[in-house]
Amino acid sequence: MSNKDIEYTTVIGVEGPLMIVDGIKDVAYNEVVKIRLADGEERTGQVLEAFEHKAIIQVFEGTRGLDTKLTSARFIGETMKLGVSKDMVGRIFDGTGNPLDDAPPIIPEERRDINGEPINPCAREYPREFIQTGISTIDGLNTLVRGQKLPIFSGAGLPHNELAAQIARQAKVLGKQEAFAVVFCAMGITNEEANLFIKDFENTGALERTVMFLNLADDPTIERIILPRMALTCAEYLAFDLNMQVLVILTDMTNYAEALREIAAAREEVPGRRGYPGYMYTDLASLYERAGRIKDKKGSITQIPMLTMPDDDITHPIPDLTGYITEGQIVLERGLNKKNIYPPIAVLPCLSRLMDRGIGEGRTRGDHAGVSNQLYAAYAEGNDLRDLVAIVGEDALSERDRKFLEFADAFEQRFVTQDNHEDRSIIQTLTIAWELLSILPPAELKKIDENYIRMYHPKLNSET
Amino acid sequence: MPKIKGKIVRISGPVIEADNMHGSKMYDVVRVGTENLIGEIIRLNKDVATIQVYEDTNGLKPGEPVLSTQEPLSVELGPGLIANIYDGIQRPLPTIRKETGDFIARGVESDALDRKKKWHFKPIAKKGATVIGGDILGEVQETSHIIHRIMVPPQHQGTIESIVKEGDYTIDTEIVVLNHNDKTHALTMIQRWPVRKPRPVKNKNDPSQPLITGQRVVDTFFPVAKGGTAAIPGGFGTGKTVMLHQLAKWSDAQIVIYVGCGERGNEMTDVLQEFPKLEDPATGEPLINRTVLIANTSNMPVAARDASVYTGITIAEYYRDMGYDVALMADSTSRWAEAMREISGRLEEMPGEEGYPAYLASRLAEFYERAGRVNTIGSQKREGSVSVMGAVSPPGGDFSEPVAQNTLRIVKVFWALDADLADRRHFPSINWLKSYSLYLSEVSKWWGDTIGKDWLKLRNNAMALLQKESELQEIVKLVGPDALPARERALLESAKMIRENYLQQSAFHEIDTYCPEKKQYEMLRLMLKFSQLIEDAVSKQVHIDDLIIMKTYEGLARMGKVPNEDYPKHFKQLEHDLEKEIQALIKERVK
Ligand SMILES: Nc1ncnc2c1ncn2[C@@H]1O[C@H](COP(=O)(O)OP(=O)(O)OP(=O)(O)O)[C@@H](O)[C@H]1O
């Protein structure tokens, strides 16, 4: 009799999200386990540690109601797989990959291991295609490119969902009409938050191009470990088999990390920083590194993971380890939000590491890099002066310094601030930038090549 | 040798246990399971071996076989290393791609070096000669500028019974037969060497020559010596990788080994796509023709990440033994340390600080100890060097954590990256007040002799200016800049000139990305001259605001971007104009 048909009733322990089964044989590491409770309810688990006759199993839907007497376990002989198909687009799935909508189950074209395999670095194509999000602080200063992983670091109560929805709504590659899809993976967010996305996708007609994987706040926490892996497996299929441009939104990674910590604690592992497991970097990398482009393939996976920084602390392990893996970060700030600035993007700590190769002549515009550097430098300087003004008063400032102060305010009001439905072209973004830079004495614009100053400076350009 | 064949009894992530492994040795390589995954023994307890597996263990089952190769983890050394890219255990990634496609599958077997390719071998040693380990048997032109010296492996010696004629051979052809104590031994162009064991040297010398990197803040302020060690710690996004890429591109080493250890896939792709296009300033050859890449990215198996730094340093030592100056960059040593921590955790070892194993410090020290300027083994005198530069990624950017602290105890150069500088796009964001180099006195002789006698003086004057600036900044914070006396405002402007236009250097600017040493010297000299001149001018009542809008001020600020062929003429003119412009301002005042 194969293992698949044996119902082991030898559960010897249940602890936190874990269950231990004894007296077994032939069980594989990471194999999927079907668990049956006394009342007939079925749950799913996965082998975390395999011994010759014993296995430690993490139970995705939680261990409430499990016992050591009547609960039984069946090992299905394979690791966690997801059936993939083009028909997934437009559908909604739950935390174990079953349809949540009323439509019939999909007929998979293929079943794939949800852990995926690492992309061979030799097979990668360096991402460099500019995605216009219509948001000035992103397009102008932290440009997103196809195949990038660019997270949003937020705080509780900040409008990161609105921002993500706006990006999903407005993102486009200029001059191209290609098949694209959104894979939306919700981990532990509230029903209301999920609805914000669903409504928005509905309104713009994006829903039919979206695959949703939902695990809401009241759904089992341990499912959150496998959910992004399923979402990314689906994304890989759409991107690299069906040639689609895929945007993956993962929210909220903080909930994912909490689930990871819960399992580590139950296994009594030596904790790393602040109780999170020492392997969290590697674990997160196994998700984030699934973004990218592959040589000779048309499709791409662009990832926008979102996370809420506990206590707005960017050095907390979740944002910290994320920042160490992703290709930059967009940081939201409570102070700006209080000033009613939307999107409340704190420009200085933001970064897009793939920007340099994605902008410039033929991609955005020749002056882009210089303008961006100049905006950064000038805003940083203006920001410093605010501190000084707080101590010595504005009168102690030189004429020059006052200009920088004025610039910093105008920058927040006119460049950072925009409407939730305002879709600015990159040219509009750069035009606003030049208007703001013209507040400063032209000799201060040292980061911009002289010929661009002549070409674009509203007060100096040759036409006027 | 009797076969050692055990079976798996436990699997926990990348760590497995196998019993019936009697006769195994620590660090022997084993083949695990029906898919023949590669692993290494890291603990022995009676007949149970604990093994770290270099590949994904998903789906592996207790009961599956484990077979020992009874050999420690080793690399293959020979022609064909250069321009190649390997994973942490030296499997060639291009070959893997050919075999398993765009994603890395498990259980792939592939020779590190191409067995089919023929290399043109020129014998040097003569039949009948007595040779020892390190002696050169012959040469192969590996790339247009790199001569690969085929050496007697360190553990061999004897009389040459035969040596092949000049001609084209594959690397596994027997090219030499040695006779030692009446036993013969055939040698090919391949050596194998266990990665965890340093290759022997005759003796170590003190580093004395700078490794010129073309990065001003490094070469002028915090230089690293050939054969030296340096660490570059910094929080995420502060510029570690860009700096290591810059060093890999522009250092005047002859061979570069770049180890991507637990970092991003795209960063390796970047190197792969850029290096063939960039020219080595010393030879004019594509940079890839002096580079070996090791890529074990963050999503590749964690145990192989541990191996990757050893693989890299062993290859570095091998080229050093040929007499080359080799530079190795490791990005990031923190990921390597984390791999140690993860494996140690699975072994349930007693954790040290922050969960890292107690042997963290000694592993780091052993690694950096493999750097150095050495006299190589062999009967001829030959000098070579390995310089090592490692990135450190401290959690939260806080340098007080164990990896940063233990590293700083060993290395001689500390490039402290500063998130605040990075936020305001001051790149490279190396903090000039916190960083240091213990090679300064060693290399200043070279600079004085070769570039300019007053180099050290200029360097120290610039540093003093920057230090003074930071003290003055404290006062400015309280009273505003206008309250300062004119002389101090002039000093602030001089420091600002150095900060913004000397320390800062854009890696992405076509010209500024690499600054030759003589140009560095001239830039610094001119900036300090500017400093003197404006100090003098303000003492003669010229207003500081008039000085910083001078035409030549802008010229000074843009010196880094002047093409490297034109700068001598250009700078001369600039110096002349500067003097004139300031003279004019003073004259106007006196009137
Ligand atoms: N010398 C430089 N010139 C211009 N830009 C730079 C320079 N150094 C760093 N940068 C900018 O900073 C960004 C981040 O640098 P880098 O990727 O080297 O950071 P890191 O310290 O390696 O981060 P992580 O630890 O997350 O890998 C780069 O993408 C680039 O935009």
Ligand SMILES: [Mg+2]
């Ligand atoms: Mg890096």
